[in-house]
Amino acid sequence: xxxxxxxxxxxxxxxxxxxxxxxxxxxxxxxxxxxxxxxxxxxxxxxxxxxxxxxxxxxxxxxxxxxxxxxxxxxxxxxxxxxxxxxxxxxxxxxxxxxxxxxxxxxxxxxxxxxxxxxxxxxxxxxxxxxxxxxxxxxxxxxxxxxxxxxxxxxxxxxxxxxxxxxxxxxxxxxxxxxxxxxxxxxxxxxxxxxxxxxxxxxxxxxxxxxxxxxxxxxxxxxxxxxxxxxxxxxxxxxxxxxxxxxxxxxxxxxxxxxxxxxxxxxxxxxxxxxxxxxxxxxxxxxxxxxxxxxxxxxxxxxxxxxxxxxxxxxx
Numbered sequence: 255x256x257x258x259x260x261x262x263x264x265x266x267x268x269x270x271x272x273x274x275x276x277x278x279x280x281x282x283x284x285x286x287x288x289x290x291x292x293x294x295x296x297x298x299x300x301x302x303x304x305x306x307x308x309x310x311x312x313x314x315x316x317x318x319x320x321x322x323x324x325x326x327x328x329x330x331x332x333x334x335x336x337x338x339x340x341x342x343x344x345x346x347x348x349x350x351x352x353x354x355x356x357x358x359x360x361x362x363x364x365x366x367x368x369x370x371x372x373x374x375x376x377x378x379x380x381x382x383x384x385x386x387x388x389x390x391x392x393x394x395x396x397x398x399x400x401x402x403x404x405x406x407x408x409x410x411x412x413x414x415x416x417x418x419x420x421x422x423x424x425x426x427x428x429x430x431x432x433x434x435x436x437x438x439x440x441x442x443x444x445x446x447x448x449x450x451x452x453x454x455x456x457x458x459x460x461x462x463x464x465x466x467x468x469x470x471x472x473x474x475x476x477x478x479x480x481x482x483x484x485x486x487x488x489x490x491x492x493x494x495x496x497x498x499x500x501x502x503x504x505x506x507x508x509x510x511x512x513x514x515x516x517x518x519x520x521x522x523x524x525x526x527x528x529x530x531x532x533x534x535x536x537x538x539x540x541x542x543x544x545x546x547x548x549x550x551x552x553x554x555x556x557x558x559x560x561x562x563x564x565x566x567x568x569x570x
Contacts, residue, residue: 255561258298260286260307261328264543267550275557288313295320295343300560302553303335304328305537306519311339320345324566326556328549329540330354332570333463333490348556348568352410353548358539359414362458362488363422365512366403369484369533370396370456396455396484396509402426404454406447406470407461407489408435415458416441428454452478456486463490473498476507484510488539491515500525503532514539 257277262268271277278298280286285306286294294301295317303309303325314320314336320343325335327349337347368374372395379385379393403419405412408431419425420439427441430450434443444450447470451457457479461467471485472495479485485508487494496517502508503526510531516522519537526532540546552568559566 255299256297257300257302257557258294259302259328260294261304263328263550264547266547267554270551270554274554275561288316292317295322298322300324300326300557302326302328302557305331305334307334309335309340311336314339314343314345317343324348324557324560326553326560327570328553331463331490337570346560346566347570348553348566349570350549350552351568353545353552354540355410355414357542357545358411358460358488359418361514361535361539362411362415362460362486363418365486365488365514365533365535366456366458366484367398369486369510369512369531370398372530374533375530396482398425398456399423400425401455402428402453403456403458404444404450405429405458405460406450407431407459408437408441409460409462411488412458412460413437415460425456448475448478451475451483452480454483455480456484458486459489459493461489461493463492468492469495469498471495471499473501476502479508481506482509484508484512486512488514491517491519496523503529 255276257275259271259277259279261283262281268279291309291313299321301322309325323345325340325345325347327335327347330349330351332347332349335347340347372393376393403425405416408429416427417439420427428444428450429441430444430447470493476498499511503511512533514535514537522534555567
């Protein structure tokens with residue numbers, strides 16, 4: 255059984271992979287090209303892809319009887335893999351749920367607080383050497399404690415964000431999802447996204463990527479958002495119509511945004527970079543040593559189960 259890991263991993267994950275499998279670890283940190291993906295499907299039994307490795311229907315269509323039988327995705331999100339096409343080509347797909355929950359929720363709160371309190375702008379001011387000292391009306395931001403937060407998507411990550419908001423900051427939680435959830439904290443279920451957007455001080459996106467959620471936040475939804483509200487996106491970039499968001503920010507239709515993901519990642523429009531009321535992070539949602547190692551081990555657990563002929567722990 256030959257295994258390909260598509261990107262460099264933490265030292266612990268790479269050491270385990272080399273000890274347990276006949277593995278090749280791709281040194282390039284960029285996504286695989288179409289030719290690389292076709293070669294991977296032809297030459298390896300298992301591939302561990304990750305974000306940006308676009309295993310599309312076309313790739314599977316161009317692969318002639320692939321040797322590969324498992325894509326053990328490194329990451330909970332798998333919208334870069336056409337799962338139906340993979341199955342039709344004889345491949346199974348797994349992911350790494352659970353491992354990413356707390357770290358991603360922490361980044362959501364980082365973005366919320368940084369944007370609300372103008373922390374990024376303040377840090378840039380200090381670094382520039384232009385700060386002239388404290389005064390009573392300096393860089394007034396948005397208070398967070400006790401405010402109303404709306405969470406779009408109340409899965410593992412959405413619930414982790416909501417708990418931080420409720421228990422940590424005494425925020426009123428409202429949410430939109432496919433159905434009402436049985437939660438261990440007070441939260442108002444609002445089935446209509448537009449109504450939720452219109453009623454909150456912070457709108458946090460925590461839905462999966464994919465065709466169903468592409469441009470879920472469009473000009474229509476942004477028009478409903480309060481001019482004093484802030485949008486936070488830790489989901490997938492394409493969940494937000496980036497052009498509509500830029501327009502809303504430029505016109506003052508919304509107060510600000512905190513973004514960890516982008517519609518055409520890694521490309522970020524210069525106009526967003528130039529806005530002081532926007533916090534921009536380089537997709538740091540799961541970026542801790544512990545979490546990335548946990549994700550890697552979970553991916554390898556799926557590989558090990560496949561090699562041994564056992565039930566896959568995390569099929570999608």
